[in-house]
Amino acid sequence: MRPASGTKGAQVLPCSAALLAAVALFACSSRESLPPGDAARGKALFTRGLTRDGSPVRATLGDGVSELAGEAAACASCHGPSGAGTFEGGILAPDISGARLRREVGPRWPGDPLARPAYGEASLVRAVAGGVGPTGRIFGPAMPRYALGAKDLAHLLAYLRILGTETDPGVSAGALRLGARLPLSGPWAGVGEDVRAVLSAQFEAVNRRGGIYGRRLELALEDATARAPPAAPLSARALAEVASIWRGPPGDDDQLPAVGVIDLQPRERPAVNAFLLQPGAELEARIAVQHALARLTPAAPLVVVGEQGGWARGARAEADRRGVGRGPVRALLEVADARAAAAYRPGAILFQGEAAALGELLEALGEGTPAQVLAPCSVAARLPPAQRAPASKTVLFVCPALLGDQSGRGLAPFSAFLERSGLAPRNLAFQANAYAAATVVMEALKRAGEGVSRAGLVRALESLRDFETGASPPVSFGPERRVGVAGAYLARLETDGRLTPVTGWLELSP
Numbered sequence: 431m432r433p434a435s436g437t438k439g440a441q442v443l444p445c446s447a448a449l450l451a452a453v454a455l456f457a458c459s460s461r462e463s464l465p466p467g468d469a470a471r472g473k474a475l476f477t478r479g480l481t482r483d484g485s486p487v488r489a490t491l492g493d494g495v496s497e498l499a500g501e502a503a504a505c506a507s508c509h510g511p512s513g514a515g516t517f518e519g520g521i522l523a524p525d526i527s528g529a530r531l532r533r534e535v536g537p538r539w540p541g542d543p544l545a546r547p548a549y550g551e552a553s554l555v556r557a558v559a560g561g562v563g564p565t566g567r568i569f570g571p572a573m574p575r576y577a578l579g580a581k582d583l584a585h586l587l588a589y590l591r592i593l594g595t596e597t598d599p600g601v602s603a604g605a606l607r608l609g610a611r612l613p614l615s616g617p618w619a620g621v622g623e624d625v626r627a628v629l630s631a632q633f634e635a636v637n638r639r640g641g642i643y644g645r646r647l648e649l650a651l652e653d654a655t656a657r658a659p660p661a662a663p664l665s666a667r668a669l670a671e672v673a674s675i676w677r678g679p680p681g682d683d684d685q686l687p688a689v690g691v692i693d694l695q696p697r698e699r700p701a702v703n704a705f706l707l708q709p710g711a712e713l714e715a716r717i718a719v720q721h722a723l724a725r726l727t728p729a730a731p732l733v734v735v736g737e738q739g740g741w742a743r744g745a746r747a748e749a750d751r752r753g754v755g756r757g758p759v760r761a762l763l764e765v766a767d768a769r770a771a772a773a774y775r776p777g778a779i780l781f782q783g784e785a786a787a788l789g790e791l792l793e794a795l796g797e798g799t800p801a802q803v804l805a806p807c808s809v810a811a812r813l814p815p816a817q818r819a820p821a822s823k824t825v826l827f828v829c830p831a832l833l834g835d836q837s838g839r840g841l842a843p844f845s846a847f848l849e850r851s852g853l854a855p856r857n858l859a860f861q862a863n864a865y866a867a868a869t870v871v872m873e874a875l876k877r878a879g880e881g882v883s884r885a886g887l888v889r890a891l892e893s894l895r896d897f898e899t900g901a902s903p904p905v906s907f908g909p910e911r912r913v914g915v916a917g918a919y920l921a922r923l924e925t926d927g928r929l930t931p932v933t934g935w936l937e938l939s940p
């Protein structure tokens with residue numbers, strides 16, 4: 431197997447003479463080759479606090495009492511993801527990049543306690559295991575003491591040697607490679623192709639203007655519908671994912687930054703670095719409940735019809751949170767029982783499921799029903815023409831993004847882009863999502879600067895506030911916020927199949 435481009439850069443690191451004098455592992459060997467697995471395992475220890483067998487690393491703080499484990503004990507949590515050091519709460523965790531550890535630190539004044547000779551393997555082991563510097567100075571209590579096995583220690587040292595010089599996969603001198611996992615075969619192939627075309631056209635436009643910090647943007651694709659696993663996973667080829675459409679298990683690396691993912695089978699716990707532009711079923715249901723509140727009474731309750739997924743979860747949580755009446759959610763019905771919903775004389779029904787079941791529900795409610803039905807936008811698209819007339823009277827659809835070309839607001843840049851690039855507006859929701867995702871990633875790459883890394887990209891994404899994408903409502907992310915657009919529109923379905931907004935942009939109120 432070829433090593434990932436990231437470790438390759440590190441292997442051509444120049445060796446200084448002083449360094450050659452240092453011992454075995456921590457030294458540069460003349461062959462310049464590290465078993466790639468060692469540094470990679472060392473990296474898992476450094477950044478995520480995972481040892482060789484995947485168990486959390488354990489450490490004791492210098493007070494000899496407080497224990498740290500896993501993520502909290504990961505070197506990166508104090509020294510930073512690239513080892514450049516941090517200064518937080520008055521505590522300095524110094525720069526421990528390979529180059530800096532191999533350098534002598536001279537005294538800034540006579541008797542400076544922080545002066546020290548260059549680290550070698552043995553002194554580094556003493557520092558990590560015993561909390562003692564090369565001059566015998568005992569570190570402050572904030573630097574933990576680690577009891578590591580010989581192999582874990584070797585992996586850590588292999589990684590410390592290249593720390594601060596490696597570039598993440600997908601980053602090279604002349605290019606930044608972003609990946610997309612898309613359905614490229616089967617019934618969804620058209621959607622995959624439309625998304626690919628949007629991304630390619632955007633990257634080309636940026637490349638014509640000189641790229642980002644002089645680097646060209648490249649697109650790496652993975653067929654999400656292929657049965658066989660890919661020869662080289664995206665995480666080994668690309669810096670981040672953009673506008674992927676996922677179904678089924680996540681990729682090989684759930685830490686990979688992934689912007690504007692559309693997850694067709696949302697997990698309970700989404701991937702750590704998935705930055706979503708669509709609010710998702712749970713939030714949509716919450717907004718639907720918020721809208722329905724005024725009509726709910728104990729005699730006219732809320733009934734939820736659908737699978738026991740995010741929609742039902744969001745509906746129940748929001749109804750509980752609002753505490754309207756007693757037991758505001760009268761019933762949670764399976765989709766198969768759509769007809770039964772009418773018997774509760776509901777004030778509002780939150781429906782999610784097959785279009786046919788919605789038809790049955792509307793029939794059971796009858797014309798002129800006082801009940802308000804709320805359903806996700808995706809159901810509207812599947813409704814057969816004959817069902818549109820009854821739906822237009824009773825159903826409001828919760829639509830996550832701007833309503834394609836029907837609303838026009840805030841979409842001008844996207845529309846102009848489609849026209850300029852000669853792309854047909856076919857799978858608009860997906861095309862708009864891809865456009866917005868690529869715009870967000872390009873902005874974050876600019877903010878992350880020339881020395882971009884995955885960690886740097888994540889931080890840059892987290893810094894976005896009310897960012898205009900030209901194809902979505904303003905996007906905001908943060909360390910605790912991975913859904914960039916937390917709102918929706920309500921729209922009515924016209925008999926010709928168009929959706930007309932009946933509200934402005936609704937955010938979930940506190």
Ligand code: HEC
Nearest residue numbers: 503504505508522523524526557558563569570572573574
């Ligand atoms: C909880 C925070 C924390 C974690 C986790 C942590 N360190 Fe430190 N580290 C420090 C602090 C603070 C110092 C400075 C100690 C001093 O000089 O008194 C330090 C100092 C060091 C030094 C000495 C640097 C020098 O210039 O002499 C090395 C080497 C080091 N750490 C390596 C590591 C490694 C490797 C890990 C992970 C296995 C790690 N540290 C995890 C906080 C941390």
